[in-house]
Amino acid sequence: xxxxxxxLKLLGTWASPWAGIVRIALHLKGLSYDYVExxxxxxxxxxxxxxxxxxxxxxxxxxxxxxxxxxxxVQYIDEAFQGNGGSSLLPADPHQRAIAxxxxxxxxxxLVVSWVQAFKAKTEEERLEGTxxxxxxxxxxxxxxxxxxxxxxxxxxxxxxxGYLDVVLGGLLSWLHGTQALCGAExxxxxxxxxxxxxxxxxxxxxxxxxxxxxxxRLVEFAKVRRAQQAAAAAEAAAAAAExx
Amino acid sequence: xxxxxxxLKLLGTWASPWAGIVRIALHLKGLSYDYVExxxxxxxxxxxxxxxxxxxxxxxxxxxxxxxxxxxxVQYIDEAFQGNGGSSLLPADPHQRAIAxxxxxxxxxxLVVSWVQAFKAKTEEERLEGTxxxxxxxxxxxxxxxxxxxxxxxxxxxxxxxGYLDVVLGGLLSWLHGTQALCGAExxxxxxxxxxxxxxxxxxxxxxxxxxxxxxxRLVEFAKVRRAQQAAAAAEAAAAAAExx
Numbered sequence: 228x229x230x231x232x233x234x235l236k237l238l239g240t241w242a243s244p245w246a247g248i249v250r251i252a253l254h255l256k257g258l259s260y261d262y263v264e265x266x267x268x269x270x271x272x273x274x275x276x277x278x279x280x281x282x283x284x285x286x287x288x289x290x291x292x293x294x295x296x297x298x299x300x301v302q303y304i305d306e307a308f309q310g311n312g313g314s315s316l317l318p319a320d321p322h323q324r325a326i327a328x329x330x331x332x333x334x335x336x337x338l339v340v341s342w343v344q345a346f347k348a349k350t351e352e353e354r355l356e357g358t359x360x361x362x363x364x365x366x367x368x369x370x371x372x373x374x375x376x377x378x379x380x381x382x383x384x385x386x387x388x389x390g391y392l393d394v395v396l397g398g399l400l401s402w403l404h405g406t407q408a409l410c411g412a413e414x415x416x417x418x419x420x421x422x423x424x425x426x427x428x429x430x431x432x433x434x435x436x437x438x439x440x441x442x443x444x445r446l447v448e449f450a451k452v453r454r455a456q457q458a459a460a461a462a463e464a465a466a467a468a469a470e471x472x
Numbered sequence: 473x474x475x476x477x478x479x480l481k482l483l484g485t486w487a488s489p490w491a492g493i494v495r496i497a498l499h500l501k502g503l504s505y506d507y508v509e510x511x512x513x514x515x516x517x518x519x520x521x522x523x524x525x526x527x528x529x530x531x532x533x534x535x536x537x538x539x540x541x542x543x544x545x546v547q548y549i550d551e552a553f554q555g556n557g558g559s560s561l562l563p564a565d566p567h568q569r570a571i572a573x574x575x576x577x578x579x580x581x582x583l584v585v586s587w588v589q590a591f592k593a594k595t596e597e598e599r600l601e602g603t604x605x606x607x608x609x610x611x612x613x614x615x616x617x618x619x620x621x622x623x624x625x626x627x628x629x630x631x632x633x634x635g636y637l638d639v640v641l642g643g644l645l646s647w648l649h650g651t652q653a654l655c656g657a658e659x660x661x662x663x664x665x666x667x668x669x670x671x672x673x674x675x676x677x678x679x680x681x682x683x684x685x686x687x688x689x690r691l692v693e694f695a696k697v698r699r700a701q702q703a704a705a706a707a708e709a710a711a712a713a714a715e716x717x
Binding site: 280289292294295296298299300302303306307321322324325328329332333367 | 540541569
């Protein structure tokens, strides 16, 4: 602990991109914390008590008080530890803050949804629809980096230093690097999205990214096994339901 | 205009609950604004230029600079016009802010999704599943009001005065009052959710709510017509697709 901030505990899983977002933010703010790896098949009493509504990771517990939902947690970290680790994640100007929040919502609503659609596709048609949507997202983010609304031609969405939007997209980085292996399409394509690809390299080279983000190969293996297990469980449930009829 | 805040213009539609959320916030902050009713079948060039990513209402344009996405806009209004209309919508304490943001996300992700599921259901089974999910949401919100995490037993989620979460839920109020007519189940049930029902009465009695929220009967009629049109268009598209095969 950097001292004076109280006790911080994070409940997460190593593969959770949402927990990754929070860990990146904690690292950038120079905050140390106890990390508790949760087993989602057998959730701890602490997780169930701390996030009774969603029962999901990540949960940040600060001096005994839980904060849930990754984007809410990152904003909490930024507001509760102002001045830590240098600059704030969200800019001071209200309009720039609104732009950062707009794009963070876009990443959750559009990028993640299209990615998951491609990843969980049951048919080639569904997969292609997911990757098509994802290509639109990539083009849109490339435009956001290019037209300077977010980054004004600077190295990060946050400008010269990493900001809120960098943290949100950066927390997903290992999963995005696994897109080809998991969804059959590249996410970062230096020809189609040179600015976004250069951003991904810059972000991945940060100490915070190196310290926090999981190994892409391990993640891809984990995701493939999990998808196969879920498909098998779904097929079993469908067969059981058909037998009942 | 209350003076000194610059020019505010809101692009919305009378029936949009998301535009309603923004209008409630503007009213509570004592801000006057030009309101532009959009025709979503024939969107204005201003809307398309102001929200090129989603092309949706609401958009708040402040001195020529657009802000999109209702929850982002409400936070923008709160931050850009600090001190207007008395108190802030979001509390000052970071943990209380996180709680308000958590529940606002819950309303968007769980309440609205279950409501829409019940509203758009194609079968009785789907409708029942939607209303079942909605009942869980109501019970959860009733708990949030009851256990005092948000409201601490005070009249609003924001405490003694209306806060961020009140604005987000309150903007949806006319739609929620139309739940019985549109989804075949009550949303506010004084027996099952007495605190939430009392909150709805209190919120509906506010000047801001009376000034902004659409008439429930008109809304229900509009929604029924629109649902029928969409169902007819979907059936037509399906028939055309079948003919092609």
